[in-house]
Amino acid sequence: MAIRINGQEVAAPQDARVSLLDLLREQLHLTGTKVGCNQGACGACTVLVDGARVLSCLTLAAQADGRSVTTIEGLGSAEAPHPLQSAFIAHDGFQCGYCTPGQICAAAAMLREIAAGVPSYVTADLTAPALPTRDEIRERMSGNLCRCGAHNGIVDAILRVAEEQAA
Amino acid sequence: MNPVTYHRAASVAQALESSAAPGHRLLGGGTNLVDLMRKGIERPTGLIDVTQLSETIALAEDGSLLVGAAARNSAVAAHPLVRSRTPMLARAILAGASAQVRNMATIGGNLMQRTRCLYFQDEAGSRCNKRDPGSGCDAYGGFNRYHAVIGGSPACIAVHPSDMCVALAAFDARVRVAGASGTRAIALVDFHRLPGDRPDLETLLEPGEVIEAVEIPAFAGPSAYRKVRDRASYAFALVSVAAGLVIEEGRVADIRIAFGGIAPKPWRAFRAEAALRGAAVTQAAIDAAMAAEFADAAPLPGNAFKIDLAGRTLSALLAELSGSDR
Structure with a gap:
């Protein structure tokens, strides 16, 4: 087996202690994914595993064996940015930028969750499809902290992309 | 690690x-176990x-959810x-952690997740009878805002952190467990142990047993979950309440109440349920039910507020379920 990372097959590490985060950064030099708290509290290390947003700091690389991982490098580039990357720039969705890759990976998955009808704690009617409102986005993005306090810009950027997708 | x-x-x-191999632990998502391994609190040799x-x-055939x-x-x-x-179960799960x-x-x-008691988590600097039996408890005289008001012991006042288990406790869920000699079912309300003088023993799961499934019996009435915390999202509960309510001719025909954030295990409020069954849902009846439920409470200076908060949260939730908040 192997881990498919942004389309490239990579062997799982021999040492089972290696986290997916450390594999990405230290061995593959995919440094877009950031080390924040390293204990599951901040969301800076968010990546997508088989399309679902997860914390790479609390995922052992061995657990990702046989699965497909997408990091911020796999979502977009300077030449061809992801719509969320462009919207974060347009709406000042960051200041220092350290939490941004995790925010954007989380937001990309979150918009797909809303489109698939996945509810959140603030969804009033659990049997009806949720809409990408400001309150929904704030609740659904609560696993990604921004110490600079750019949360309002982050929500604006995500709302903009949600509106574009709905149009 | x-x-x-x-x-x-x-x-x-x-x-x-x-x-069955010594030092081996079962690994689910790893959100708790991997974190505790990195902190040196869990030290398995095999996952x-x-x-x-x-x-x-x-x-399932009997109408329960498997x-x-x-x-x-x-x-x-x-x-x-x-x-x-x-x-109530969907809302409880969505109230927990982050996406x-x-x-x-x-x-x-x-x-199987372990407590988020800060003294348990602080391997380097705090005494903890759960982590290191017999060493003492720094929470008792320390910062105990997040600790138990009922069900604790002088050895340990750590709370069970799960939101989901609170809903499962209210719904009479059963845990189906496989072992070397076959399978057995354990009621969720019995699955977690109270600390007594052995806070290191947390569940009835025996070494070598594996959880196969959870069975959740059907409940006839509406149900809901409400969580009160220090920030609006991604925080553990100060108090949470799971409740289900069936009203017939103005009186309680069936009721389920369980509290989170206040006890070492998901706290099914059997005494409060018994007090409310057959009664009209009035503030006086809820107050009496809460008094019965918390008669044995042992609040501390940092967390005594939780008993009133639990009562008010229960009142609000029962009003929501009976439609009287509209």
Whole structure:
């Protein structure tokens, strides 16, 4: 087996202690994914595993064996940015930028969750499809902290992309 | 982190075989175990990944909902059967952690997660009878805002952190467990132990046993979950309440109440339920029920507010369920 990372097959590490985060950064030099708290509290290390947003700091690389991982490098580039990357720039969705890759990976998955009808704690009617409102986005993005306090810009950027997708 | 081996179990039989080895632990999503391994609080020598076991969510013949232990929290909360039949369970799961953690965490792992007591988590600087039996408890005279007001002991006042288990306790859920000599079912309300003088023993699960599934019986009335915390999202409960209510001719025909954030285990409020059954849902009846439920409470200066907060949260939730808040 192997881990498919942004389309490239990579062997799982021999040492089972290696986290997916450390594999990405230290061995593959995919440094877009950031080390924040390293204990599951901040969301800076968010990546997508088989399309679902997860914390790479609390995922052992061995657990990702046989699965497909997408990091911020796999979502977009300077030449061809992801719509969320462009919207974060347009709406000042960051200041220092350290939490941004995790925010954007989380937001990309979150918009797909809303489109698939996945509810959140603030969804009033659990049997009806949720809409990408400001309150929904704030609740659904609560696993990604921004110490600079750019949360309002982050929500604006995500709302903009949600509106574009709905149009 | 100590060196550790990693294997995936393809079946319950394989998981049982591998988990019998000394020092081996079952690994679900890893959101709690990997964190505690990095902190040096958990030191397994072998990990058996059980996320390949059943993640089925389906109705059983008796109408109860059967959820495989490997089902992810997010999959359970989003499942149409859970959302329509047991909204309190969906809401409780959605109240817990963050979307990333819920995508990783399994139902079996949720049952087995350990307390977030800061003194338990602080391996380097704090005494903890749960982590190091007999060493003492720094929470008792320390910062105990997040600690138990009922069910604790002088040895330990750590609370059980799960939101999901509070809903499962209210619904009379059963934990189906496989062992070397067959399978057994444990009522969720019995699954977690009170600390007494052995806070290091947390569940009735025996070494070598594997959680296969959780069964959730149907409940006839509406149900809801409400969580009060220090910030609006991604925080553990100060107090949470799961409740289900059936009113017939103005009186309580059936009621389920369980509290989170106040006790070392998901706290099913049997005394409060008994006091309210047959009564009209009035503030006086709720006050009397709360007084009965918390007669044995042992609040501390930092957390005594939780008893009033639990009562007010219960009142609000019962008003919501009986439609009288509209």
